[in-house]
Amino acid sequence: MNTVPDDMERRLRETLDTVASGVHPARDAYRTARGDWLRRERKRRVVLALLVAIVFTVAVLIGLWVLNQAPTGTGAIFTESPSSQGAAGHGSP
Amino acid sequence: MRRTEPRPQIPLSDGDVDREAGVARLFDLHYPSMLRLAALLGADDPENVVAEAYYQIYRKWRKVRDPGSAEAYLRSTICNLTRMRIRHLQVVRRNTEALLPESVASPEDSVLLHDDQRALIGILRELPARQREALVLRYWQGLKETEIANAMGISPGSVKTHAARGMAALTQRMEARR
Numbered sequence: 001m002n003t004v005p006d007d008m009e010r011r012l013r014e015t016l017d018t019v020a021s022g023v024h025p026a027r028d029a030y031r032t033a034r035g036d037w038l039r040r041e042r043k044r045r046v047v048l049a050l051l052v053a054i055v056f057t058v059a060v061l062i063g064l065w066v067l068n069q070a071p072t073g074t075g076a077i078f079t080e081s082p083s084s085q086g087a088a089g090h091g092s093p
Numbered sequence: 094m095r096r097t098e099p100r101p102q103i104p105l106s107d108g109d110v111d112r113e114a115g116v117a118r119l120f121d122l123h124y125p126s127m128l129r130l131a132a133l134l135g136a137d138d139p140e141n142v143v144a145e146a147y148y149q150i151y152r153k154w155r156k157v158r159d160p161g162s163a164e165a166y167l168r169s170t171i172c173n174l175t176r177m178r179i180r181h182l183q184v185v186r187r188n189t190e191a192l193l194p195e196s197v198a199s200p201e202d203s204v205l206l207h208d209d210q211r212a213l214i215g216i217l218r219e220l221p222a223r224q225r226e227a228l229v230l231r232y233w234q235g236l237k238e239t240e241i242a243n244a245m246g247i248s249p250g251s252v253k254t255h256a257a258r259g260m261a262a263l264t265q266r267m268e269a270r271r
Contacts, residue, residue, distance in 0.1 A: 008264050009232065012217075015210040016233035020129040026140070030120050033144040037116075037151050 112154040119163055120147060126234075127167055133229045134175040135218050142178060146170040168230075168244045176222045209267075216266045224259030227252055 026032070124143065131139035149170050150157055157163050206214070217225055223245065230241045231252075238249040245252065 008260065008267070011209070011213060012228065012232050012260075012263065015206070015213045016133055016229065018206060018210060019214060020133060020233060023125075023129045023132045023139070025125050025128050029124060029140065029144075030117065033120070033147055034117075036144060037148050040148060041152070 112151065115154060116147065116151050119150065119167070123164055123167060127171055130168065130229065130234065131171050131175055133233055134172065134226060135222075136175045136178055137182065138178075142171060142174045145174055165240070165243055168234075169246065172226050172230075172244050173246070176226070179222060212270055213263065213267065216263055220259050220262060223247075223255045224262065227255035228259045228263070231256055 124147075127143045127146065128139050131142045136142045146167050150163060150166060157166050217228065220228070226245055227241060230236045230244055231238075236244070238252050241252045241256075242249045245255075247255075
């Protein structure tokens with residue numbers, strides 16, 4: 001069911017065309033816009049690089065802290081001293 | 094053909110040069126029509142809306158290579174950005190109604206419109222954003238329903254509904270005005 005008169009469509013087209021004809025781009029629009037893109041792109045790259053550097057630094061610091069928390073005594077695997085190991089070796093048949 | 098413009102301050106790779114040239118070409122081809130589209134959709138600052146849309150395509154240039162899809166992408170971005178901008182202004186206006194000036198100069202102020210045409214544009218501005226988008230894309234840009242659906246991010250059936258409701262509202266209010 002189409003109750004919209006064709007005249008209305010024609011008038012809408014004409015009005016939109018008339019209004020659009022009154023919009024003119026500025027002469028230096030490209031230069032202004034491009035300057036803005038480059039500035040924003042540079043800022044984005046700097047922020048990204050800073051974020052990567054921060055994440056890397058934090059990861060290194062966490063790693064160093066974990067290593068620093070390790071017990072300073074002899075490890076769990078090598079429980080016997082080398083001299084006692086040698087004595088045990090000589091004593092065996 | 095090279096454009097005469099200031100030397101960029103950061104060194105550009107081959108990909109960047111390609112992107113610059115591609116976006117410059119898109120700008121030459123579509124900037125005026127995109128600016129008019131943003132103005133007709135009711136953006137209060139169409140230059141900023143269109144510049145933002147071009148920045149989006151500048152950033153995602155590697156994904157959008159085909160000029161046809163670039164135009165559709167631009168159109169869709171402008172529709173979204175304008176809708177967001179209008180919604181933002183409505184919220185601001187609702188919260189600080191007494192403090193804001195009535196309105197800034199709109200495109201229809203700079204052209205000579207008949208009373209009827211001025212009323213028509215006024216009613217068009219009062220329609221819901223989706224209905225206005227469907228009408229502008231259909232009657233000004235002359236797009237097909239599938240193209241409008243792509244630009245608005247909805248189904249062709251919804252485009253038909255929005256356009257029909259918008260047109261019915263326009264007709265009804267214009268007749269009530271007489």
